[in-house]
Amino acid sequence: MARSDLWTRDQLLLALRLYIRLPFGKLHHNHPEIIELAELIGRTPNALTMKACNFANLDPELQARGIRGLSNLSKADREIWMEFLNNAEGLAAEAEEAAERIAGVVSTDTPELCLPTGPTDIERTVRARRVQSFFRAAVLTTYNSTCAISGVAGAELLTASHIIPWSESVERRADPRNGLCLNALLDRAFDRGLFSLDDNLQVIVSRRLNDNVAEAKLKCSLNQLEGVPLSMPSRFLPDPEAIRFHRTTVFQP
Structure with missing residues (x-):
């Protein structure tokens, strides 16, 4: 007989989405977002918090800092985490679709794409919006909504910038390890290859900018x-x- 308390795929996706969107220190049962989501998926806030915290035990960077979640990991938890690592774009699209369907959450964060002209284009644009929404939330959360170079803070001034550009890799579009939190100006300069980072993650600046008034x-x-x-x-x-x-590919030395 099947267990009735097993977490569904939608519930697991939303728990992982919650883990991605909230700093680890805010994953507690009194958080308003957790209370609201728990009610929507038919779980208690405690159960949802524990499920989200399970992913900390699978997150190598938190483990390296000595941060541990709970120890009651399930096979399904591990499978969802591995899917996130190996197919972030697909998982992000599915998780955001579940959030829209179950929680009514629709984000307006979109990459710069052409307006859709037909059913297929509309479907692609919707998927792109979902993926970008997942990616932006993950990157801004992990950088505490602060530009990683200038220190500018405030989500409205920041962009989740792709290191490998959106157009270059479908697989890396939702991967927060392929993201930097940059203010809007630095994001555009980074995308244009006007600066990059060396192996020590220090800024290197292009010498190709001219001295004309527009670029000085x-x-x-x-x-x-x-x-x-x-x-x-x-x-x-x-x-x-x-x-x-x-x-080596985007930067203009």
Whole structure:
């Protein structure tokens, strides 16, 4: 006879989404978001908190800092975590769809895409919006809603910037290890290859900016950042392979 208390896939996806979106220190049963979600999925706030905290035991960066979740991991917990690591884009799209369907959550965070012209384009745009929403929440949370280079704080001023560009890798679109939290100006400069990071995660600036009026102020601002170390996130550290890709493929020395 099947157990009636087993967590469904939707419930597991929403628990992982919760873990991604909330700092570990805020995962407690009194948090309003946990209380609201628990009611929607038919679980207690304690049960949802414990399920979300289970993922801390699978997160190597938290483990390295001596942070542990609860020890009652299930096979399903491990499978969802491995799916996140190996197919973040697919899992992100599914998790955000579940959030929309069950919790009525719809994000307006979207990548810069062409407007849809038909059913297939609409489907792709919806998926892209869901993936971007998942990615943005993960990156801003792990950087405490603070630009990793300038220190500017406040979600409305920040962008979850892809290290390997959105267009270059479907697989890395939702992977927070492929993200940096940057203010809007630095995000555009990073995307244009006007600066990158070395192997020590220190800023290196392009020498291709001209001295004309249009670029002089930007050049001065970026040059002041030369050698500035990246402020490290609480988890999901930047992937060294992604950093090397940006430096060798996007960056304009």
